[in-house]
Amino acid sequence: MNVCLAPLPIVFDLDGTLIDSAPDIHACVNTVLGHHDTLPLTLDQVRSFIGGGVEVLWQKIIAARDLPDDKIPDYISAFMLCYQDATQMTRLFPGVAEALNLLADRGYPLGICTNKPHAVTCGILDHFGIANLFGSVIGGDSVQERKPHPAPLRAALLGLGADPLNPKALYVGDSEFDAACAAAVPVPFLIYSQGYRHTPLADLPHLASFDDFAALPGLIDMQPAD
Numbered sequence: 710m711n712v713c714l715a716p717l718p719i720v721f722d723l724d725g726t727l728i729d730s731a732p733d734i735h736a737c738v739n740t741v742l743g744h745h746d747t748l749p750l751t752l753d754q755v756r757s758f759i760g761g762g763v764e765v766l767w768q769k770i771i772a773a774r775d776l777p778d779d780k781i782p783d784y785i786s787a788f789m790l791c792y793q794d795a796t797q798m799t800r801l802f803p804g805v806a807e808a809l810n811l812l813a814d815r816g817y818p819l820g821i822c823t824n825k826p827h828a829v830t831c832g833i834l835d836h837f838g839i840a841n842l843f844g845s846v847i848g849g850d851s852v853q854e855r856k857p858h859p860a861p862l863r864a865a866l867l868g869l870g871a872d873p874l875n876p877k878a879l880y881v882g883d884s885e886f887d888a889a890c891a892a893a894v895p896v897p898f899l900i901y902s903q904g905y906r907h908t909p910l911a912d913l914p915h916l917a918s919f920d921d922f923a924a925l926p927g928l929i930d931m932q933p934a935d
């Protein structure tokens with residue numbers, strides 16, 4: 710690491726990157742579907758619908774189950790009631806807490822940019838005891854637009870003191886939404902290969918990929934500082 714220069718701000722995606730939230734989301738989706746006498750979805754189906762935020766999740770569910778789309782607001786309210794504090798089956802991916810603490814100790818300003826609603830995001834960060842590591846947390850309802858639009862990532866970068874229009878920073882994520890958002894800002898993108906992506910890695914623009922959080926601090930240290 711170049712110790713003479715300011716460490717780069719690092720912004721992280723949440724679902725599929727820091728946390729495996731699919732089992733809790735899956736359970737709440739099926740609770741809501743059950744209340745509407747609709748067949749449950751598999752964990753793989755629900756996992757493949759995560760990443761665009763709660764509205765996109767439910768658009769994909771109603772398409773998969775041929776449900777009336779004028780009921781989306783009702784489905785979303787019922788889902789949020791179930792999901793607002795559902796952390797029982799959610800896990801940090803292996804090595805996440807260690808990597809984040811190491812990066813924070815090395816002085817990297819850390820942020821979150823997720824399409825998950827802000828309050829739920831903060832609850833999850835608190836639950837895992839990592840909320841204090843992040844200087845900026847942008848959720849799917851923090852600004853008007855959602856990823857892949859660049860606005861939420863720019864807001865997260867601004868919160869870390871970076872120039873949102875010409876940022877020297879990194880975005881770490883797992884999905885098509887994250888890759889497109891990073892390219893739109895633009896900011897170099899590091900992709901976690903064990904997340905919820907369905908596109909081959911080679912087809913997503915990225916600076917580097919990693920499959921183990923133990924490798925992330927070294928990968929970040931290799932990037933030129935600001």
Ligand SMILES: O=C(O)COP(=O)(O)O
Nearest residue numbers: 724760761762823824825
């Ligand atoms: O789809 C969601 O609710 C959140 O997904 P993200 O954390 O990957 O942005």
